Amino acid sequence: MRDDRQLWYRRPQRIVAIICALVGGLLIAFGPEARAMWWSNPVVTVEDALTIEALPTATATPLVVYVSGAVTAPDVYRLTPGARVIDALQAAGGLTEQADVSGLNLAAQVRDGEHIRVPYAGEVAAQAEVSETAGLINLNRASAAELEELPGIGATLAARIIERRETQGPYRSVAELREVSGIGEKLYSQIAPLVTIDP
Structure with a gap:
């Protein structure tokens, strides 16, 4: 005849009950710190990932320049950072037939707040005459x-x-x-x- 009386450590139900009792005792003894240690979940949820991806990214501030003189549409224009003088002239509709760009550096980088003036033909010579007495x-x-x-x-x-x-x-x-x-x-x-x- 089989003996139903088994040693306590051979009965899994009793072992599980003892473990649960020990864990419960620890939670009660050490309070919220122990519960936080046992039940904290470091896994990043889908919502958290979406929130991180939705953070705004820094955008480059556009350059604001004033283009005047011998251009088709003199006005104030917004250009992307790193733009050149040629880009500003193209934004202003291009040059007129009377334009003289011999004194302009078309490859120079544009600075924010800069005034780019395209002289008319013959105006450069007149400016040179005036500059001879400038500062005197x-x-x-x-x-x-x-x-x-x-x-x-x-x-x-x-x-x-x-x-x-x-x-x-x-x-x-x-x-x-x-x-x-x-x-x-x-x-x-x-x-x-x-x-x-x-x-």
């Missing part, structure tokens, strides 16, 4: 402070230069500076290239 101090219009920027000219000589034009009329040539007391040949040779009498 006009003896007939300069203030005392402007004259004092010249080498060797202090407050006293600046006042004498102004007094000369007020008492004897406008300077008719730069050489008339020699008539101002205190301006010798050496000083005159230093300041003559820096002044003009042009209106």
